[in-house]
Amino acid sequence: MDTVEEIKSRLDIAELVGSYLPLKKAGKNFKGLCPFHQEKTPSFIVSPDKQLAYCFGCHRGGDIFRFVQEVEGIDFVSALKLLAERVGVAVPEKFHVKGLPPDTRERLYQIHTVASAYFEKQLWETKGGEKVLSYLRKERKIKDDTIKNFHIGYAPDDKNGLAHELLHAGYERQDIVTSGLCISTDTTSREIIDRFRGRVLFPITNPAGMICAFGARALSPEQEPKYLNSPETPLYHKEQVLYGLSEAKMSIRQQHMAVIMEGYMDVIQAHQAGITNAVAMSGTALSRSHLQLLRRFTDTVVFFFDNDRAGIEAFKRSLPLAQSFDMNVKVLMAKEGKDPDEWIRKDPSAVISALEDAPGYMDFYFTEMRKNKEQIASTASERGRLHSRAISGNGGGDASPYIDMSEIKDEKKFLEEVLPVIARVVNAFERDRYLQKLSSLLHVASDVLYTEMRRQEGKVSPRFSTEESSHKMEIPKKPPFSIAEYLFGFIINNPDYFESVRQKIGEDDLPSPVKDVYKAFSDFYNLGHENGVDVVEVVLSRLSDTVKERAKIWSLYIEAELSGLPQEALDREFEAVLQKFIHTGVEGRKRNLLREMKVAEEQGDRKKAESIFSQYHILISEPYGKKT
Structure with a gap:
């Protein structure tokens, strides 16, 4: 028995889900x-x-592994390890990261755990830590409980304090260097020194809550860089990790929304204020992997960034990615001249209300990005960061990110920016409504805007790539069952129905993957009946894992929807579904034959047209339900 099957045999799914x-x-x-x-x-x-x-509402779930992947927001291997530990099954080496022995990977996680405890101890139990605590409490207004919940720590300005701690704990020099927490000074010396010194430390966890890296902030203006992260390691790939996700994932699911912020302090302040669905990028721009992580929990995101050029540009860079995932995107820029951290500290209730009312990204473009000179000047003064020359269009390195709509050339600039955004909207209805709204705002005919959008569309990245399509298939949005899938849900629950189906339907009448199930029933139905074998068990064993799970879901749907009905009622429902499938297929074939006959007549091919008509006549003369 392989590892997957052994875990399944030891763990009841009802008990697992019930936890x-x-x-x-x-x-x-x-x-x-x-x-x-x-x-x-x-x-x-x-x-x-x-x-x-x-779930037959959102169409998510599956076996024990798929359920844990969905609910924990982790990949298959992580789910396998989690469940293996739960039931006491050893995980073979093939399930560990290629090129990294499993025991090494475990040691690297342990090193990060020991390092986090060391940094916390330095914060709470040393004289240097007292000053940092005072800074966190008084200047950043972070409460002690929040400091402890996020395991914030302090790295003293010590050349090798952590290195000595880890070596003393018995970890090998090479593993410590591989972790990224310490640096080897040169090839001739055995000395290793701490990467983080004289900084506030923020542990970064993977979605399962295991520490895989650290972010660090300078404590004095002279320190450079201001922010320093762990390097890329076997445990940490910054484009695949969101700060705060392990703490936020349940709130994201419950609130059906993720708040994406820019900094560690932003997220910490947000959680302290009750905005527990906040996460931040980990020292990098938003990536596809970030959105794939979030898409496990929600399809709605709010970009909550600084109200300055950098914040606006971060939003503009992030938007096309979110659009490619067909996510519901909202935008909130910090108000009152503050960044999100400051605004939350000053008025948390106002921030919570603003997040609840955050506009969609197109409304943000239509209202917030379109400003006159006076509004731009007001924003610049409020932030204290924009030079007056930039407002008048005479240059300046920190020009306003907003678009002055005072002249036609400015409206043209606005169109050049907003039309590609509309072109990337996946839903045709939404795209048309946005064009109509833009037409009303600018007093420009919608067909002119449409023509201009199509002209610019060549400059826009495709709405879907192969990777995006596979992503959408992984987490579909409420896909309805086809009539064929519904029909075979009956058959998997009661294989005796197959006899009636194979008399009236052929394999070629069915779409994939239903065709695979039909073929398996055709191959083993008689054999099973003659030998007293469980036909369904044999059929399912002959299907691929993907088709097998789909077939079980069709069957489960029939059980859930029709449980308690007497057999006569089930038989009537089955017969109605069968007749509907046959009728739909016949009508489709009739339409196809009529189209083919019309083409043949237009081409002057009378012989072909007569042949097609003969097929059509036979089709309409036969009663529905006769297999041809």
Whole structure:
């Protein structure tokens, strides 16, 4: 038995899911409120027989591994390790990161844990730490509980304090250097020195909550750089990690929204104020991996950045990525001349209200980005960062990020910026409404705007790449079951129905993956009946893992929706579904034949047209339900 199957055999899915949310018995299954989306009526079904947990509202879930991946926001290997530890199964080496022995990986995590404890001890128990605590408490207004919850620490200005701590704890020099926390001075000396010195330390965790890196902030204006992060290591890839996600993921799911910020202090202040769904990029720009992580928990994000050129540019860089994931994007720029950290400290309730009312990104463009000279000047004065020359358009290195709409050339500049944004909108209805709104705002005909947008669209990156499409398939947005899938849900629950189906439907009448299930039933239906074998078990064993899980979900849907009905009612429902499928197929073939016949007539091919008409006549003469 392989590791995956051994874990499945030792762990009951109802017990696992029940440790995350309340479940109620519903026949032979269990029901509960979906952990992935907000609902009042339970649509999340857990089947001990099928070892499946699935929501028919948002269409998320699967076996124990898929459920843990979704609820914890982790990849398959991490889910496997988590569940293996839960049931006491050893994880073979093939599931560890290639090129990094599993015991080395574990030691690197341990080194980070020891380092975090060391930094916290320096903060709370040393004289140097007293000054840092005073800074955090008085200047940054961070409470002690918050400091402890985020495990904020202090690295003293000591050349090798942490290095000695780790060596004394028994860790090898090479592992300490590999962790990125210490640096080897040269090839001839065995000495290693601390990377972080005289700084506030912020542990960075992966989505499972394991410390994989640190961010550090300077304590004096003379220190450069102001912010310093761990380097890329086997544990830490900054484009794949969001600061605060392990603390925020449950709130993100419950509130159906993630607040994306720029800095560690921003996130910490946000959580302290009750904005517990806030995360930040980890020393890098927003990446596809960041959005893939967030997409596990929500499809709505609010960009909450500084109200300056850097903040506006960060929003503009991030928006195309979020659009490519078809996410619901909102925008909030810090008000009253403050960055988010300062604004939250000054008026947390106002920030919470502003986040709740944050405009969508197109409304932000239509209202916030369009300003006159007086509004731009007011914003510049408020921030104290914009030079007066930039306002009048005479240069200046810190020109306003906003667009002055006083003249036609400025409106043209606005169009050049906003039309590519509209072009990237995935939904055609939304795209059309935005063009209409823009037409009203600028008093320009919508067809002119549409023509200009199409002209510029060549400059816009494609709305979907192969990678984006695969992402959307991984977490689909409420895909309906096809009539064929619904039909085979009945058959998997009661294989006797297959006899009726194969008399009326052929393999070629079905789409994938239903065709695979049909073929497996065709191959083993008679054999199973003749030998007293469980036909469904044999059929499922012949399917790929992906098709097998889909087939179980169709079956689970039938169980959940039709449980308690007498057999006669089930038979009637099955027959109605079968007839609907056949009718739909026949009507489709009729339409295709009529189109082909019209083409043949237009081309003057009378012989072909007559042949097609004969096929059409046979089709309309036969009763529905006769296999041809």
